Structure formats: structure tokens, C-alpha cells
Amino acid sequence: MLPAANRPILEHVFDALVEAGIEKLVAVVGYKRDRVQDHFGPTYRGIPISYVSQTKQLGSGHALLQARSVVDGPVLVMNGDRLVDAATIESVDTSYAETGHTSIAVIERQDTSRYGAVEVQDGDIVDIVEKPQHDEFRLINGGVYAFDGDIFEAIDETTRHAGELALTDTIELLLESDRIQAVEVDGMWVDATYPWDLLTVAREVLARGRVVESARDEQVWVDNSARVHDEATLQSPVVIGPDCEVGPDAVIGPNVALGRNTTIGANSVIQHTVLDADTRVDPSSTLIDTVTGQDVNLGVNTVVPGGPADVQVGTEVFEDQRLGAVIADRAVALGDVSFVSGSLVGPNARLATGVTVDGTVREGAEVVR
Known part of the structure; x- marks a missing residue:
């Protein structure tokens, strides 16, 4: 709910999803849940919103796992603290629809050490490198994903580290048995991890x-x-x-x-x-x-x-x-x-x-x- 030019960042995220044609929104909320629900209510721009709680902050994979009860079939997943445009979401959605394979937005950045890099070969992601120490990588995980319904079982099988389930660990697990499409995008992409x-x-x-x-x-x-x-x-x-x-x-x-x-x-x-x-x-x-x-x-x-x-x-x-x-x-x-x-x-x-x-x-x- 931090401000992006006087509107909550999450409102901009929802705008992009609605403009990309998404027909149902699911928000995983924890910190200040009531503030989020009071602001948005049951719908946003005519699109229904379901809210699920993550009572303990145990990683991005754990957050997605909380949505299991309200998701049926393929699911498009976004980080709530990153601004992207509708075209990026549409590109990821289209990639999944055409191939049936997990699809992830990747974007070119100079500061891959801040975000973690992805290694791509022939259009497929072949490795995820957390906080690379060298500058040979130029692509990062853009935080927009399209998964099939089996993603929840994959999270169940993912090893926890320090009690947390990281979605990137689940993706590395998927790489062992399936193709993951890299969807290179060049639209708006702004991360809001830190106050500055x-x-x-x-x-x-x-x-x-x-x-x-x-x-x-x-x-x-x-x-x-x-x-x-x-x-x-x-x-x-x-x-x-x-x-x-x-x-x-x-x-x-x-x-x-x-x-x-x-x-x-x-x-x-x-x-x-x-x-x-x-x-x-x-x-x-x-x-x-x-x-x-x-x-x-x-x-x-x-x-x-x-x-x-x-x-x-x-x-x-x-x-x-x-x-x-x-x-x-x-x-x-x-x-x-x-x-x-x-x-x-x-x-x-x-x-x-x-x-x-x-x-x-x-x-x-x-x-x-």
C-alpha cells in the first residue's frame, strides 16, 4: 500500500492485470490486511477479488501456496511490489497459452546482483543465479509468472531454507523436469523493494x-x-x-x-x-x-x-x-x-x-x- 504518485502501488498492479484481460484477482495479504481489503473491497474495476491470508511471512513460495484453495487450473502470478505494464503480462500469458509450459518474464538490467539473474538458452530458462558476483549476466527474473495448476504440488516438494519457501527454489525444481519459457520484455518495470x-x-x-x-x-x-x-x-x-x-x-x-x-x-x-x-x-x-x-x-x-x-x-x-x-x-x-x-x-x-x-x-x- 505504499504510494506511487498518490495511489497505492498495488492499485497500479491491479490496473495492469485488468488491462491485460485478467478476469479474477487473488490477493495474498498479511501485513495490514484490513487496510488492503478496506481500500479495494470485493471488486476492482468490475473484476472480483478474493483475499487469502499469509499469517506468517515464510517466503514467496509460501505466499503463493496460500492461494491454493481459490485457484483452479493455470494461474498468473505477480509480485505486489513491482510495477509492470499490461503488455508484459499479456506476453507471459500468451507464451503459456501457446506452449503449455511455465513462462516467466525476464528483463535486461545492469544491476543483476541486486535481483538475481536468469540464464537463458534458445528461449528457455536453464538456471537461476541468486545475487551473481560477476557481470556476465544481463537478464533478471521480472516477477511475472504463468504456471499450470501443478505449481502447488511443486511447492509442496520444495525444500525449505531457514524455514522459508522461496518461489525461485520451486522454479529450480521445475527446471529438472520441464521447460520454462523465458519471455523477454522491455516495457515498464519498476521494483519497490526499498523506500528510496x-x-x-x-x-x-x-x-x-x-x-x-x-x-x-x-x-x-x-x-x-x-x-x-x-x-x-x-x-x-x-x-x-x-x-x-x-x-x-x-x-x-x-x-x-x-x-x-x-x-x-x-x-x-x-x-x-x-x-x-x-x-x-x-x-x-x-x-x-x-x-x-x-x-x-x-x-x-x-x-x-x-x-x-x-x-x-x-x-x-x-x-x-x-x-x-x-x-x-x-x-x-x-x-x-x-x-x-x-x-x-x-x-x-x-x-x-x-x-x-x-x-x-x-x-x-x-x-x-
Whole structure:
């Protein structure tokens, strides 16, 4: 339910499925199940939705296994945190319909080490390489699959690792006895695994105009309930959500999405940034390459200078990411706070006046100097 230009990512996923002609949707939900069901209800754009629960997060294969009771026959499977276009789904569906073999979307990427690579020979996948250390691979698993109904039995036969069932392990098992078609695609493909990925997601969604707010100008969308001062500047592409307020001489955009009830103070500059609902940015602040959660408050003269930066998450370092800061739900910066590029601030953190944030601030922490 993370935002993609003010709409949940899952809504964009459902759009692609509906536009590809899928006639029934099954959502495997766990974290914040009620929020998902309350948002979508029993149907989406006239297509019925069934919900099944994954009470414990035990891997992608385990998630698919939960849908067994509501799936009869062939099934098309997608990751819920990746944006693809309808043409990609149609290509995978067509490949399965024409060959009867498991079909998987593959896409060319430079950073195969982040996603895991697939080795393809004569149109068939022959191996899956998790986190390759060398650059001889160029194709990754695109996360769109077409299986026959036997996929559930194959998952049952898959060996668990650390208690988890990975769908990629099941695919490797299938490779021992069957062909798997590689469907090379080149349409929209955006992964949203990490919070800073929302910057890329927003950029791609805005470029394609997949927004619901009213168009005020070319690639400028402003909800009818939003209030934008006449002396504010909106640089396309930009979307301003419901009940937002933008003060005088503020500069918003390019590549900015302001969520519902967000307030931007006078003389602030917001660029390449995604602000979730109920965020407040006080006057004379600068946010570049920034992602906030909900109900974040940033005081006067807050400065996030933007990336690139190396971002550390636990023991893993993601090099050369275009990220100013990720500031999680309900975090507060009291004013004159500066962020070093690549900073991560946890939920409910409190940053005192004048501090400089460098690195990670844990959930609920108070930084005073």
C-alpha cells in the first residue's frame, strides 16, 4: 500500500492485470490486511477479488501456496511490489497459452546482483543465479509468472531454507523436469523493494500520467481541493493531492508527489521527492531526493541536499543511490535540521533544532546534537 504518485502501488498492479484481460484477482495479504481489503473491497474495476491470508511471512513460495484453495487450473502470478505494464503480462500469458509450459518474464538490467539473474538458452530458462558476483549476466527474473495448476504440488516438494519457501527454489525444481519459457520484455518495470525506490516509482508513474488528480497543465496534476498559492511554482511533472496547501514562492517539482493533506511552507523547494499523507514542511526548507512516511513534521529551514549516496541497511550497503533521506512515519525535525545524503530516520524519531543527521536514526530515538 505504499504510494506511487498518490495511489497505492498495488492499485497500479491491479490496473495492469485488468488491462491485460485478467478476469479474477487473488490477493495474498498479511501485513495490514484490513487496510488492503478496506481500500479495494470485493471488486476492482468490475473484476472480483478474493483475499487469502499469509499469517506468517515464510517466503514467496509460501505466499503463493496460500492461494491454493481459490485457484483452479493455470494461474498468473505477480509480485505486489513491482510495477509492470499490461503488455508484459499479456506476453507471459500468451507464451503459456501457446506452449503449455511455465513462462516467466525476464528483463535486461545492469544491476543483476541486486535481483538475481536468469540464464537463458534458445528461449528457455536453464538456471537461476541468486545475487551473481560477476557481470556476465544481463537478464533478471521480472516477477511475472504463468504456471499450470501443478505449481502447488511443486511447492509442496520444495525444500525449505531457514524455514522459508522461496518461489525461485520451486522454479529450480521445475527446471529438472520441464521447460520454462523465458519471455523477454522491455516495457515498464519498476521494483519497490526499498523506500528510496518510491522515487523511481513516482518518476515512472508521472511520466506515464497514471494519476487521478485533475490536470492543471501539461504533466501538472492538482486535486480540486488543493490550495496552491498564485506565487508558487509547479514544475512538471508534479502531482498535488487532495487537501494539500502550497505556500507563496514555494517551488514544487520536477518529479514530486504530494500526498493527501500535505502542507508546504513559503519559500520552500521540493524536487524529486515523495511526501506521504499529512506531512508538513515549514517555510524556507529544501527537500531533494526525499521520501517521507505519513504525519511527518519538518521544521523551518530543514535541508535535505539530495544524492547520490551509499545507503546502509543493516549490514548491507547500497552504493551510489540517488537518495537525500528517508524519513519514516511521525518523525519530527524541530527546525534548522540538515540531513547528509543517504540518511534514514525511523518512525517517531525526534530531531532537535540545529542537528545534522548522518546515517541511521533508529525508531523512537531523540537526537539532540
